[in-house]
Amino acid sequence: MEISSPLPGTEPSRDCPRCPRLVTLREACRAEQPGWWNAPVPAFGDPDAWLAIAGLAPGKHGANRTGRPFTGDHAGDLLFATLSAFGLSRGEYGARADDGVTLGGAIIVNSVKCLPPHNKPLPSEIAACRSFLEGQLAALSNVQVVIALGRIAHDAALRAAGVRLAAYRFAHGAVHRLPDGRHLVDSYHCSRYNLNTGRLTPEMFSGVFRVALAIRAQTSGPNSSTSPR
Numbered sequence: 001m002e003i004s005s006p007l008p009g010t011e012p013s014r015d016c017p018r019c020p021r022l023v024t025l026r027e028a029c030r031a032e033q034p035g036w037w038n039a040p041v042p043a044f045g046d047p048d049a050w051l052a053i054a055g056l057a058p059g060k061h062g063a064n065r066t067g068r069p070f071t072g073d074h075a076g077d078l079l080f081a082t083l084s085a086f087g088l089s090r091g092e093y094g095a096r097a098d099d100g101v102t103l104g105g106a107i108i109v110n111s112v113k114c115l116p117p118h119n120k121p122l123p124s125e126i127a128a129c130r131s132f133l134e135g136q137l138a139a140l141s142n143v144q145v146v147i148a149l150g151r152i153a154h155d156a157a158l159r160a161a162g163v164r165l166a167a168y169r170f171a172h173g174a175v176h177r178l179p180d181g182r183h184l185v186d187s188y189h190c191s192r193y194n195l196n197t198g199r200l201t202p203e204m205f206s207g208v209f210r211v212a213l214a215i216r217a218q219t220s221g222p223n224s225s226t227s228p229r
Helices: 022-032 074-085 123-139 151-161 191-199 200-219
Strands: 049-054 106-111 143-149 176-178 185-186
Touching: 049 200, 074 191, 074 200, 106 123, 123 151, 143 151, 143 200, 151 185, 185 200
Parallel strands: 049 106, 049 143, 143 185
Antiparallel strands: 176 185
């Protein structure tokens, strides 16, 4: 299975050794499911994007299996449906890395590149992966808005921006203007748990993207070409 990154030179190696616990799990997954991706998951989307979506980490049966962020698990169903609804994707999402879906104006990056046990990376693992997120956000020179999916992604995006966390409190729908002029917009993660418990609804999730589009319209002027359908 070969999957290329839209941001070459910013990704870890397939056998990245930085986090021993994640390496152990990776090797176990490779033995259990040799046909899966089972490696650090690269960014996916438009390298000239105005919107970056910062996720948490690959899910075992989602991105760790398919090699594409949010692809093949419950969280991806809502994310890709929302991207399509707001004109940020092309093609029909089929929960496979080869379904032909492409993103226009948006890119997905993760705070942690490798599958963590129980979907819960340790603080040391988030810190070990920070340089990759920093490099990718730095390479995305056209990004105006970052949507952080969950508190971990919120904190990781702030650390990548070099700012103090205490000055930017996480809350669903909160908007933070960063020193570099970008805006960070917070959302609860689109996980199965959050959706099943009602902590996040599809309407709430769409609202976050409407906020992002409104910010883009304000910063880009009246000639912005992307608008909600």
